[in-house]
Amino acid sequence: MAEVDHLAAERATARFDVEEMKVAWAGSRHAVHVADRMARLVASDPVFRKDNRTMLSRKELFKDTLRKAAHAWKRIVELRLTEEEADLLRQYVDQPGYVDLHWGMFVPAIKGQGTEEQQHKWLPLAYKFQIIGCYAQTELGHGSNVQGLETTATFDPKTDEFVIHSPTLTSSKWWPGGLGKASTHAVVYARLITEGKDYGIHGFIVQLRSLEDHSPLPGVTLGDIGGKFGSGAYNSMDNGVLRFDHVRIPRDQMLMRLSQVTREGKYVHSNVPKQLLYGTMVYVRQSIVADASKALSRAVCIAVRYSAVRKQFGSQDGGPETQVLNYKTQQSRLFPLLASAYAFRFVGDWLNWLYTDVTQKLEAKDFSTLQEAHACTAGLKAVTTSVTADAIEECRKLCGGHGYLNSSGLPELFAVYVPACTYEGDNVVLLLQVARILMKTVSQLASGKQPVGTMAYMGKVQYLMQCKSAVSSAEDWLNPDAIQEAFEARALRMAVNCAQNISQAASQEEGFYERSPDLLEAAVAHIQLIIVTKFIEKVHQEIPGHGVKEQLQALCNVYALYILHKHLGDFLATGCITPRQGALANEQLGKLYAQVRPNAVALVDAFNYTDHYLGSVLGRYDGDVYPALYEEAWKDPLNETVVPEGYHEYLRPLIKQQQLKLSRL
Numbered sequence: 001m002a003e004v005d006h007l008a009a010e011r012a013t014a015r016f017d018v019e020e021m022k023v024a025w026a027g028s029r030h031a032v033h034v035a036d037r038m039a040r041l042v043a044s045d046p047v048f049r050k051d052n053r054t055m056l057s058r059k060e061l062f063k064d065t066l067r068k069a070a071h072a073w074k075r076i077v078e079l080r081l082t083e084e085e086a087d088l089l090r091q092y093v094d095q096p097g098y099v100d101l102h103w104g105m106f107v108p109a110i111k112g113q114g115t116e117e118q119q120h121k122w123l124p125l126a127y128k129f130q131i132i133g134c135y136a137q138t139e140l141g142h143g144s145n146v147q148g149l150e151t152t153a154t155f156d157p158k159t160d161e162f163v164i165h166s167p168t169l170t171s172s173k174w175w176p177g178g179l180g181k182a183s184t185h186a187v188v189y190a191r192l193i194t195e196g197k198d199y200g201i202h203g204f205i206v207q208l209r210s211l212e213d214h215s216p217l218p219g220v221t222l223g224d225i226g227g228k229f230g231s232g233a234y235n236s237m238d239n240g241v242l243r244f245d246h247v248r249i250p251r252d253q254m255l256m257r258l259s260q261v262t263r264e265g266k267y268v269h270s271n272v273p274k275q276l277l278y279g280t281m282v283y284v285r286q287s288i289v290a291d292a293s294k295a296l297s298r299a300v301c302i303a304v305r306y307s308a309v310r311k312q313f314g315s316q317d318g319g320p321e322t323q324v325l326n327y328k329t330q331q332s333r334l335f336p337l338l339a340s341a342y343a344f345r346f347v348g349d350w351l352n353w354l355y356t357d358v359t360q361k362l363e364a365k366d367f368s369t370l371q372e373a374h375a376c377t378a379g380l381k382a383v384t385t386s387v388t389a390d391a392i393e394e395c396r397k398l399c400g401g402h403g404y405l406n407s408s409g410l411p412e413l414f415a416v417y418v419p420a421c422t423y424e425g426d427n428v429v430l431l432l433q434v435a436r437i438l439m440k441t442v443s444q445l446a447s448g449k450q451p452v453g454t455m456a457y458m459g460k461v462q463y464l465m466q467c468k469s470a471v472s473s474a475e476d477w478l479n480p481d482a483i484q485e486a487f488e489a490r491a492l493r494m495a496v497n498c499a500q501n502i503s504q505a506a507s508q509e510e511g512f513y514e515r516s517p518d519l520l521e522a523a524v525a526h527i528q529l530i531i532v533t534k535f536i537e538k539v540h541q542e543i544p545g546h547g548v549k550e551q552l553q554a555l556c557n558v559y560a561l562y563i564l565h566k567h568l569g570d571f572l573a574t575g576c577i578t579p580r581q582g583a584l585a586n587e588q589l590g591k592l593y594a595q596v597r598p599n600a601v602a603l604v605d606a607f608n609y610t611d612h613y614l615g616s617v618l619g620r621y622d623g624d625v626y627p628a629l630y631e632e633a634w635k636d637p638l639n640e641t642v643v644p645e646g647y648h649e650y651l652r653p654l655i656k657q658q659q660l661k662l663s664r665l
């Protein structure tokens with residue numbers, strides 16, 4: 001706890017129990033406790049220092065990542081941490097590295113696509129880090145179009161092996177994290193060819209490096225793909241390039257849960273949907289949604305605290321200046337982001353529940369919810385990451401000039417975060433997947449098929465296509481039913497409009513292609529409806545703690561009415577609300593901001609982030625920003641000498657030359 005609390009006055013105005021809000025945010029008292037313990041463990045360990053990260057060279061940064069990962073693993077073993085604790089520790093170390101892909105994709109790929117025998121063989125090795133794995137799917141020529149990958153895995157019945165080969169430059173694996181320098185193994189996605197026939201993309205476990213000296217195995221060429229956006233940031237990760245020259249692997253290293261190749265070379269497909277091959281991506285997409293709320297809440301925490309400390313203008317008579325948080329424009333830019341952080345947190349929890357539910361159904365050979373899982377993970381991944389990336393940049397601007405300093409933490413947070421809009425599926429590509437499913441659902445409405453899950457609202461098509469909002473005052477917008485109806489009607493009408501336009505095209509494909517910009521917007525509307533619905537459902541639950549439910553209610557309304565205001569064109573164009581009702585929503589939004597204002601600092605305190613995790617002089621818990629900024633500047637390597645290196649070579653001769661010229665005049 002800080003000795004001087006410059007934000008004490010802010011904390012005193014909170015009208016709710018912050019400790020109970022921490023529970024609502026974390027999900028349970030147990031979750032608060034574990035997260036707290038792991039965050040402090042990391043913050044108190046000098047090996048996990050990260051304040052110097054943006055000043056390290058690429059090589060130093062990568063070595064620092066290896067060191068942190070090894071130290072983290074040592075602590076996990078020494079302290080016998082559970083999987084939940086170990087994962088939290090990984091998150092609080094807060095440095096992208098090969099470990100993320102090993103645990104987040106290599107292990108899940110084997111779990112999801114390997115037979116029991118294969119899991120038995122490979123997982124214990126991976127769990128103990130006796131091998132390090134990555135997920136090698138994307139190639140130089142193809143990422144989004146998975147079916148377009150070119151790497152081949154040709155079965156050779158003579159030796160009972162697959163021959164893995166990169167036939168072209170564009171077939172080089174390109175991007176996999178952990179591949180460049182750390183991994184010993186990879187799950188490689190390649191076209192399976194047997195008996196002269198191409199059976200499409202399948203996964204194979206391939207050893208890449210020697211377990212003795214880490215040198216590449218014969219026929220394997222690999223390395224790092226080079227520096228990436230931003231200083232520090234994602235450069236701690238060794239995203240790699242990989243080429244195979246007829247590398248042989250035993251047949252039993254094809255991941256054979258979904259389909260098999262027999263000793264004779266016969267291809268056998270189990271009676272399961274082929275899309276299960278994409279299961280690892282679905283798993284990671286749902287975890288990316290949970291991560292979005294973390295990244296967004298960090299940025300918002302920094303911007304809210306700093307906005308409460310920072311003062312500009314407002315005093316004509318020598319009195320105190322205005323805290324920038326009191327400017328209505330600052331509130332209207334910042335509070336929707338605060339509300340979004342909470343919204344994403346709760347929809348992330350729900351998505352995690354959905355994922356677990358679908359996984360259990362799949363185990364029981366019930367594939368009915370696969371499409372719902374795909375649509376929700378793809379759509380929520382796309383919307384939450386796009387909003388979060390933009391929001392981090394907005395928070396930087398909300399912090400004025402100081403937000404541009406590395407010591408604010410925001411430039412690095414942005415640079416680390418922004419590729420989330422691309423990896424695990426480009427956001428546009430993923431939204432078009434959602435749109436396809438929406439169009440399929442609309443087309444089935446006529447046949448009387450009742451949509452289920454998050455599409456169930458479309459079953460109310462008769463009503464939703466013609467309903468008129470009953471809102472007649474600003475307060476009416478506080479009614480969740482009014483919000484829900486407006487969002488459902490907007491999403492459905494946009495989808496139906498698209499479907500009607502597509503049906504007038506020469507073909508379904510042609511229509512989809514022509515209307516894809518509108519389809520993107522329809523998909524976003526559908527996903528925003530899901531987020532709003534899950535927030536409303538959350539607020540309807542029992543929520544203990546003085547004032548906690550009221551605050552969440554206010555944030556839920558801020559989130560919904562902000563989206564309505566921002567996308568007013570959609571709501572008006574589809575006739576869901578009138579211009580007057582749109583204006584009333586905006587009026588109510590202003591009132592809600594005033595309600596949030598005294599609680600803003602406490603609402604970000606409820607995230608329970610340590611100063612180490614935030615990594616920002618502007619977001620310090622104690623609000624003592626200026627001395628910290630001042631001190632931080634002196635730590636820059638440029639300040640190690642008073643007279644800079646290069647002075648004698650370049651500055652002095654220049655100045656002297658000019659002086660000489662002047663003296664000759």
Ligand SMILES: CCCCCCCCCCCCCCCCCCCCCCCCCCC/C=C/C(=O)SCCNC(=O)CCNC(=O)[C@H](O)C(C)(C)COP(=O)(O)OP(=O)(O)OC[C@H]1O[C@@H](n2cnc3c(N)ncnc32)[C@H](O)[C@@H]1OP(=O)(O)O
Nearest residue numbers: 068069072086090097103104144146275278374423424425
């Ligand atoms: C320094 C560190 C110190 C710390 C140390 C700590 C040490 C120890 C820690 C211990 C920890 C212990 C516990 C840890 C636990 C967990 C850790 C979790 C960590 C997570 C971290 C993750 C990090 C993330 C990093 C991200 C890295 C990035 C990776 C990647 O990017 S991988 C590559 C991703 N690629 C893509 O996403 C490609 C996108 N393209 C596609 O998905 C598809 O091809 C498509 C969707 C575009 C489909 O295109 P197409 O139309 O051609 O499709 P078809 O194949 O023909 O199929 C059409 C048909 O299928 C349906 N469909 C499509 N996709 C799916 C699907 N996924 N599911 C279901 N159905 C699908 C589609 O709707 C069509 O259906 P229909 O025919 O119309 O009916």
Ligand SMILES: Cc1cc2nc3c(=O)[nH]c(=O)nc-3n(C[C@H](O)[C@H](O)[C@H](O)COP(=O)(O)OP(=O)(O)OC[C@H]3O[C@@H](n4cnc5c(N)ncnc54)[C@H](O)[C@@H]3O)c2cc1C
Nearest residue numbers: 135136137138142143144175176177419422423424425428
């Ligand atoms: C930091 C980072 C880490 C990564 N880690 C891994 C990893 O560990 N393993 C791995 O296998 N891969 C990894 N990737 C690769 C990543 O999954 C791909 O980059 C991603 O799926 C996007 O594919 P792409 O690069 O082919 O983009 P492209 O598809 O080439 O996208 C280019 C543009 O085309 C547009 N576009 C493409 N198709 C369509 C369409 N059908 N309709 C409309 N617009 C379209 C996109 O919206 C985009 O604007 C990583 C990438 C990054 C940036």
